[in-house]
Amino acid sequence: MSNLDRQAALSVCGGRGFVVAEPVRELLTPRQVKLGESSEVRRLLPNLGRRMVGAWCFVDHYGPDDIADEPGMQVPPHPHMGLQTVSWLHEGEVLHRDSTGSLQTVRPRELGLMTSGRGISHSEESPRPHARYLHGAQLWVALPDTHRHIEPHFRHHADLPRVTAPGLDATVILGSLDGTTSPGDAYTPIVGADITLAAGADTRLPLEPDFEYAVLGMSGEAHVDGVPVHPGSMLYLGCGRPDLPLRTDGPASVMLLGGEPFEEELVMFWNWIGRSHEEIAQAREDWTNGTRFGEVKGYDGAPIPAPALPPAHLKPRGRVR
Template sequence: MSNLDRQAALSVCGGRGFVVAEPVRELLSPRQVPLGESTVVRRLLPNLGRRMVGAWAFVDHYGPDDIADEPGMQVPPHPHMGLQTVSWLHEGEVLHRDSTGVKATIRPRELGLMTSGRAISHSEESPRSHARFLHGAQLWVALPDGHRDVEPHFQHHSDLPRVTAPGLTATVILGTLDGAASPGTTYSPIVGADLALARGSEAMLPLDPDFEYAVLAMSGEVNVDGVPVLPGSMLYLGCGRTELPLRAESDAGLMLLGGEPFDEEIVMWWNFIGRTNEEIAQARSDWMDGTRFGEVKGYDGGPLAAPELPATPLKPRGRVR
């Protein structure tokens, strides 16, 4: 999924200088961002208060939207570099096309994992014949320096491992949770899981104390470590936890995101993750020149134009403002 903000700002994030090395309860509110022709998303990362959770560097939550009489998601071809995109749905379908020639339809609780490596472009859209509701999340994972020039590729996994407890089903999206490992390729210690809780259930989720974590509320009423977390908001949890108490007041859906704090400082602008202003500027130039990022075939429409780079010089900043 693309960042369609026409005033895209340069920022540096990552590094361990602002990692919270103990358990915290920091509630993050989203900002509303238009995406494509008819979709509005709630952006949780980067946030005014926090820019990364482990290697997770970008989180959008959208829906549930009634698109019965609407085109739904329509995101034209756009570029990525230095990251992985994770497409995750609770309702609806998303048709993915990319410049490696892949065409795939992602359905609820199937993993669509695109590794951009040095350069890729893709489009995302609701199929012409689609379900009434669209509800999901789009996330980015920053690639560490040693792997950010890997060959671009796409993985689609429809059968993911699950961890169960009374009233709880956890689907492992990336990494490992309670001994269950996702088949999705990762390049740094990370975990992502979808949590479905039944009304009235209480559960204790095992965690890695070396990871920092956050929980994104997708639907329902739920308390995370005693904090009510409403749909479309995220609770940052810090590090040092071995378990996480959950209590559902209704049927509820969450996403658990975590990982070892990302050592490197990264520059994230528009749909690129790099290490310097010059690297980002070169990527923008390559996209606008039609080189390096390839061509997405089959999308009914032209590619996105990149916004202008800001005139102000890049000022290094850490994980939080």
């Protein structure tokens, strides 16, 4: 998924200087962002106060939206570099096309994982015809310097491993949770999991104390370490947790996002992650000139033009503004 903001702002993130090395309960407020022709999303990362959770650097939550009489998701071709995109649905379908020739419909609880590496372009759209409701999350994972120039590729995983406990059923989307590992390509120590909680659940989920974590509300109300988390909000939890208390009165679902704090400092502008102003400027020139990022074939529409660079020289800094 793309950042379609035509007034795109620079985000500087990464580095360990602002990692909270102890358990906290920091509730992040989303920002409403228009996406494409008819969709609106709640953007949790990057946030005014926090830019990353492990290698997770971009989190949008959308829906549930009734799109029975709407075009639904319509995101024209756009470029990415230096990151992975994670498509995750609870309802609906998304048709993915990219410049490597991939064509894949992603359905609920299936992983659509695109690794942009040195550069890729893709589009996303609701199929025609499509389901009535659309509900899900789109996330980015920053690639470390050792892997950020690899060949771009897309992987689809329809069958993902699960972790279960009384009142809890977790699908491991990326990385590892409680000894269970996703088949998705991971380039840093990371975890992403979709957790369904039954009514009356009261349990504790094992964590890695060296990871930092956040929980994104998807549906219902979940009490995460005593804090109510509602759909479209995200609770940052810091590090130093051996486990996480989870409780619900009614059915609820959340996403657990975490990982080893990302040490490298990044420059994130529009749909690119780099390490310098010069890299971002070159990416913009390459997209404008039609080089490097390839062509998305089969999408009925023009690619998205890149926004202008900000007047200031882009510099990598820390994890919070």
